[in-house]
Amino acid sequence: MRNIKIIDDITKDGQVTFGDGYAFVDDTAEADAILMRSTDLHGYDLPASIRAIARCGAGVNNIPIDDYAKRGVVVFNSPGANANAVKEIVLCMMVLSSRGVVQSMDWVRQNADDPDILTHAEHVKKAFVGRELKGKRVGVIGLGNVGSKVANACVYLGMDVYGYDPFISVEHAWELSRDVQRVGTLEDLCRGCDYLTLHVPSKADTVGMIGTDQLALLAPGAVLINFARETIVDEDAVDAALHEGRLSWFATDFATPKTVLMPNTFITTHSGAGTEEAEANCADMAISELKDYLENGNIAHSVNYPSCSMGKARAASRIACLHANVPNMIGQITAILAKDNANVQRMVNESAGENAYTMFDTDEHLESSTIDALKRISSMYRVRVIK
Numbered sequence: 001m002r003n004i005k006i007i008d009d010i011t012k013d014g015q016v017t018f019g020d021g022y023a024f025v026d027d028t029a030e031a032d033a034i035l036m037r038s039t040d041l042h043g044y045d046l047p048a049s050i051r052a053i054a055r056c057g058a059g060v061n062n063i064p065i066d067d068y069a070k071r072g073v074v075v076f077n078s079p080g081a082n083a084n085a086v087k088e089i090v091l092c093m094m095v096l097s098s099r100g101v102v103q104s105m106d107w108v109r110q111n112a113d114d115p116d117i118l119t120h121a122e123h124v125k126k127a128f129v130g131r132e133l134k135g136k137r138v139g140v141i142g143l144g145n146v147g148s149k150v151a152n153a154c155v156y157l158g159m160d161v162y163g164y165d166p167f168i169s170v171e172h173a174w175e176l177s178r179d180v181q182r183v184g185t186l187e188d189l190c191r192g193c194d195y196l197t198l199h200v201p202s203k204a205d206t207v208g209m210i211g212t213d214q215l216a217l218l219a220p221g222a223v224l225i226n227f228a229r230e231t232i233v234d235e236d237a238v239d240a241a242l243h244e245g246r247l248s249w250f251a252t253d254f255a256t257p258k259t260v261l262m263p264n265t266f267i268t269t270h271s272g273a274g275t276e277e278a279e280a281n282c283a284d285m286a287i288s289e290l291k292d293y294l295e296n297g298n299i300a301h302s303v304n305y306p307s308c309s310m311g312k313a314r315a316a317s318r319i320a321c322l323h324a325n326v327p328n329m330i331g332q333i334t335a336i337l338a339k340d341n342a343n344v345q346r347m348v349n350e351s352a353g354e355n356a357y358t359m360f361d362t363d364e365h366l367e368s369s370t371i372d373a374l375k376r377i378s379s380m381y382r383v384r385v386i387k
């Protein structure tokens, strides 16, 4: 039996199914793996029993992934599984900030007891006249799973679309409409934009990337949309731009002590991924990642270890070694196996940044002394006997 600790509400109805051979536990110290969403794990006392964490969602700035890698804990996310949900709410924010929809609805509610409301609505409607998205310039920062979908949707809406992503993946470059014009600098992207929408992860080079200088380049009365992370924008600069009218609206998914006091804001409750479909997609992807890792040692969509697959564990034994990406690890591993006279059927070694993963199948079970010797290799973070 493998034990799973669930942190956060994974789905609205609470349904999470792993199938036979799995149990849910309350005590994390009894768990093999964690399934979670946005809880901040920095400072969390992670028990040694935990071998893997799957984050249902994209952003992993709430998880100390480098530290966990060095403790032999593989962290997964679910790339793209909630991207459509975010795309739709971003488009919604573009419309809301352009058409006076909310203000017009507010007026109707406030005048609900007016028997002549139909006539009076005709008189007042000019106050809610807005502008169309078609033909307007939109800048999209980050052209990954969400940003590429937003950019393409804006093309279909007839907007003049510009994108900035120095690290765009080949896969997302292929997905991007040829009508999305890619620019090489953040400044060129911001210049003259009527709408600016942010779709980058929160990390050292993106924290505060939208500040006074970038906002000054936007078209007068531009709209800023932040459904990425609160850290990406300099909130004081946004506040000043709103007060001075340089920004007409700020739509954000992050209710912070500062954003809630700003004028002309649409603020949601970190609800970008809040659809039944996105929750189900994220849970399905995260659960299958965890199961394949726990049962077979295979890694897909990890944010701190390389992808690696040897299919189902069918040989007598399968061992996975999580270690630093340094020279002579394979040499040391095979030397120890040779001492045990172990016959390796298949071996795979993959690396990603500072971390590496070596997995092998053997014809017979290894002696426990052999496993202990593997664990004693310097720079070895964890050795798993999967089978």
Ligand SMILES: NC(=O)c1ccc[n+]([C@@H]2O[C@H](COP(=O)([O-])OP(=O)(O)OC[C@H]3O[C@@H](n4cnc5c(N)ncnc54)[C@H](O)[C@@H]3O)[C@@H](O)[C@H]2O)c1
Pocket: 058, 059, 060, 079, 080, 082, 083, 086, 141, 142, 143, 144, 145, 146, 147, 164, 165, 166, 167, 168, 169, 172, 199, 200, 201, 202, 205, 206, 227, 228, 229, 253, 270, 271, 272, 273, 274
């Ligand atoms: N509000 C929500 O509910 C919600 C939902 C999903 C994602 N998000 C946030 O949005 C972010 C993006 O999500 P995604 O699924 O598109 O992730 P993703 O990893 O698919 O895409 C991120 C893109 O940002 C690019 N990028 C990285 N650093 C950059 C930089 N300095 N300048 C420009 N581009 C840069 C990457 O190359 C990548 O293409 C997530 O990390 C998360 O923080 C929020």
Ligand SMILES: O=C(O)[C@H](O)COP(=O)(O)O
Pocket: 037, 038, 056, 057, 058, 059, 060, 082, 270, 272, 273, 274
């Ligand atoms: O990074 C993400 O995927 C989003 O911010 C969604 O977070 P949530 O799963 O906590 O809603």
